[in-house]
Amino acid sequence: MPRTKITDTGRLTFLDDGGLVCSVTSDAPPSLAAAARAASLYWGSPDPNEPASGDLVAHSEHGVARYCGRERMNNGKGERDFLVLEFAHSQRLWVPSDRSYLVQKLREADCQLTSLSAKDGKWRQPYCLEVLPNAYDWPGVGTLPQLPRNSTPEAMAEWRRACTTYQKNLHANGSYRQAAQDYFDLQSREPQPLLHWWVYRTMALEVGQKISANARGRDEHFLLIKQYVLRRERSVEKMRREVEAFENCASLEGAVREPIPEHVRLFVWRRDEGQCVRCGSRERLEFDHIIPVVAGGGNTERNIQLLCESCNRSKSATV
16 A cells, blocks of 8 residues: 555644634645635634735635735726735735635734745645534524625624624534534544544544545555554653653752651661671662652652662662
C-alpha cells in the first residue's frame, strides 16, 4: 500500500453550551455553502471591524492578502465598488463589494500565525466548523442566515450577529445536543469523516490518500489513522511526565533539605555496626538515603543506610 501522509490540522471541542465544533487551520476553504463557509471563517477568526488600508485580511477562497482599500470601476455592466486585495508577488484581486463577505479582517494573533504558516505559496487560515453534517440547516432551528445582497459594513455586522444567534439556538436544541454527543462518542472509538478531513479522539486529520471503497482498504486506513493519533498521544503523555519530573526535581532541589534527626543517625550507626553496608569499610562513612529525597524518600530509619564515600558515589552514578 502506498505511503499515506497524515497531517494534524485541528481539534474537536465539545463546548460548554452543548455545541460540537472543530477548529481547523487549512490552506483550502472547507467545502461548504458560501454562507456556512463565511460564518466558519468568522467564528474561527472573528473581527467584525471594517479593514483599513494596509490590514491583513483572509479571502475565504484565495487565502491571506493585504487590504488596499476600495475602488470604483466600470466592468462593462456599469460602475461598481470593489475591494482591492494584494497577494504575494504584487498580484492583485478585485472583489466586488456585493461579495465582500468573502473577505475577513484578521486579528493580530492570526496575523502572527499566518505569517509563520506559509507553505508552497499558500496561506493557512483558521476556520471554526460545526461538525454535524446538517448543522447549518437543523430541523426545528432553521437555516443559517443567508449572506446579505448588500454587503455594506452595517449589513455584514447584522449578518454576523444573526449567525451567532443561530449558533446559540442550535447548541441549545435537544435533538442537536444528542446527535452531537453520539458523534463525539463515535469518534472516541473509530475515525469519523468531517468534510474532507477525519476526526479521531478529538484530533482532526488530513489524510493524503482517499479511503478505499473496499473493506480491507478502509480498515487499513483506519488503522493508520489510529496509529498516528495513539502515537501522538503516547508521545505527549511521555513529555508531560518528563516535564512533571523536571518540575518536581527543581522544586525539591530548591527546598531546604531537613537534616537527619540525631536519634535516626544513632540507630542507623548501631544497626549497620559502624561500617559500609556494601563493602564493610569503616573509613569516610556517610549517611545515604536509599530512596533519594528528590524521589520522595524521607529521613526514616528504614530509608537511611551507612555507605563509604566510594560506594555512595558509585551508587549515585547509577541512579
